[in-house]
Each structure stands twice: as C-alpha cells, then as structure tokens.
Amino acid sequence: MKYAPFFGCMISVKYPQMEASVRKTMANLGVELVDLEGFSCCPDPIYFKAADKLTWMTLAARNICIAEEAGLDLVTMCSGCTATLSEANFHLKHDPELKEKVNQRLKKIGKEYKGNVSVRHIVTVLRDDLGIEKVKSSVKKPLNLKVAIHYGCHLLKPSEIMRVDDPDHPTILERLFEVAGAETIKHEKQVLCCGKACTHEEIPEKMTYDVLSSIKKSGADFMGLICPTCFDEFDLGQINLSRKFSVDLKVPIIYYFQFLGLSQGLSPEDVGLHLHKTKADEMLKKIS
Amino acid sequence: MKLVNFKFRHKLNTIIGGEAHNFCYQCGACVGDCPAALYSPAFNPRNILLEALLGDEESLVGPDSVIWDCTNCNTCYERCPQAVRPVEVIIALKNISFEKGTNPPGVKSILDSVKESGRTVKTSSLSDRRRKELGLKEISIVPLEELKKLLE
Incomplete structure (x- = not known):
C-alpha cells in the first residue's frame, strides 16, 4: 500500500509531533508513505480562500499535479489540507470550464491538472484500505482510557465532497479510538466547531470554552481529535482561557496517531506528548 | 424601500460559488445549526443571503461586515435544500471584500x-x-x- 503524504504547514512546522506519530504508526502498519518533492501550502482554506478562490484552487491543483505525476493518491493528515485538496479535486473533476481556466494558469509552470488521483484523509485509509481489524492487530497495549472525541468540521463536511461518514452521526473516530483500547464518551458539544476561523476572538473563545467544559463534565480523560487547527485552539487556547477566566480546565488534547502510537508501544516522547502546552501527565499515569 | 443593486449581484455571480445566491428562497434552514449564529446574534446566514439578494454592497463587503465571523464549518452547506451553499456565497463575498481592501x-x-x-x-x-x-x-x-x- 503506497500513498503520497501531504503533511501541510501546521503539522510539518508547528506540530511535527503529529507528523512523527503518523510516520511511526503507519510504518508499524506496513503502509508506505512516498514523499514527493515540491508541495507548497495546500493553500489554507480559510484566509487564502477568502482572498481569491481561483488562485486558491490553482495552487491546490498544482499540489495535486505533483501526485498525478507520481501516479499516487494523496493522503492528508490535516483537516484544512483535506478540505482544500478535496474541494479543489472535486470541483476540477466536475467542472470542465473551471478545469480549463485553472489549466491555463498552470501552463505557465508547465503543469496540467488531469484529475486522475484521489485525495484521502488518512483515517479513511485506516478504515477502508487497511481495515479496522488490521489496525487492531498492530495494538500491543490497549489503552484503557476514556476519550471525548472532537470531530471538527472539515473531515466530514461538505459530505457530498468528503464522503467520509454521516456528518451528523459519524462513527469513524469512535471505531478507531476503540480498537486502540479507549472507551468513547459522548459529550454535549460533540459536533460544535472550534471557531478558529472567526475574526472576532470572543466567538471562538466561547465555543472553545463550551467544548472543553462539556468534555470536563463528561468525565473523559482526554479529548481526541484529528485536526491540527482544532488542536491549536484547544491545546494552546486552553492555557489562554484558563488565565482569562480563572478556570482550571486541564483537558489533554491528543491527536489520533499519537494515541495509536502509544497503543502500539511507542513512548510518550516518541509521539511528542511533551511538546503539548496542556500536559497529559495525569492521563499517562493511568496507563503506566 | 431598498432598491436591488443588480450590479453587485452580477459581480457576485462571477465569483466561484457566488452565483448560487440566486436560488435562496429564504427558508432559514441554514440558521438553526449555525455555530456563529448561536454565539453571535449579529451573524445570521439567512440575513446575509437576503442582503446578497438585495445586492447590499455596503453592508456585505464594507469594513465591518459580519461575514468575517463565519466559522467556515460547512453546516449550512449540508442543510440548504436549494444547494445555495451559503458558506461558499460568503467566501465569494469575502473575495469581493479582499478586492476592495476591506478585509481583516x-x-x-x-x-x-x-x-x-x-x-x-x-x-x-x-x-x-x-x-x-x-x-x-x-x-x-x-x-x-x-x-x-x-x-x-
């Protein structure tokens, strides 16, 4: 099984612990990630797209072209990159006029978008290509912890493009956390957005606070997620919230592949848990 | 009574995802699950679409436009029975704002x-x-x- 990984900016630069945990866990599962040269930012589906959709789509198409030239499907680990590359791929495949416009631009750099590869979020590779049982077979030490899942928005929606799961009643992350030993705990704000894209910071602040409080109330040991932007908002954001509102939230935020890595026998340092702003010490004590 | 600014609507039609604003019949399905509307009374996707239908350029792409509080969560895209994809109309409006230099x-x-x-x-x-x-x-x-x- 071979894929071209697209790690994007947030993961490779700001949260390399996510890249490390993806690489290590996928190697344990026998998946080959073939690194291709020349990728740029996906580009960012919030601000870059807000500036100019056509240029946004052109840069996304350029990234897809690199995978097409190698004949490999793109695998993304960041919900933002997933959104940009999946949306661009979808629209360019379905709208010949748009494709023509974008290809006119790509001609300047000698590239042509053809539309013959797929963009996949890596969790769908685990569920659909490897299969949940195969993931389970890589688990050496099931981690008996309670997880409250935060899906984030762009893994699931728009569902006509993403085709990952039912956007209102998803199960994919529950299944993946459960095979690594976790018990999934429902919480009130399970499908609330992290709010990161709003310009006025009071909105994301309130949303983040509500999500974290809902998790705190649920009795979960940690929040499990798959998006570095949500991670940013909840891990670092939690420190700011605690200061601003004098509350003690202390909800560790764990990226799925860090959790899978721990269950495969990797150490907390191997998956970079020491780099998190909200420390996971209490949670780690329970499994040591 | 406000007059419809068709020039602005024609401009919106030229941006990717902007043209679908024409199909909005103001049912409000986009509002109920909108997190930005829940947390900010000023933000209402149905109102934004109404202003788009009226071509209210000043309100939509002026310096303090509420469009920048959209969370981009895509829930309205899921809910809209008319395939307006309100979030995409909002991003098309942001593109116009960027062109005018009124963006954050x-x-x-x-x-x-x-x-x-x-x-x-x-x-x-x-x-x-x-x-x-x-x-x-x-x-x-x-x-x-x-x-x-x-x-x-």
Missing part, C-alpha cells in the same frame, strides 16, 4: 506568508530542531519561483 489584516498576512515562504506557518530554528529531535527529515523546499508565477 489576517487575510493579507496569510497571503504574504505563502508568497514569501510557500507556507502559512514559516519555519524557524525551533521548528527545525523539533523535527530533528522527533527523528524527522529536514522540511522540504517549496519551489517559490513556480508559486510566484501563479500568484502574479
């Missing part, structure tokens, strides 16, 4: 960062060191000359 400064800084470094988050000696400590390869180089040609 964050948009320009992300664009500049991609132009200068090919990334939204720039590398630093700290990020290089962290990658090394985690056993990762050096970060790959972005061909900036190619990007420059596409961003001209």
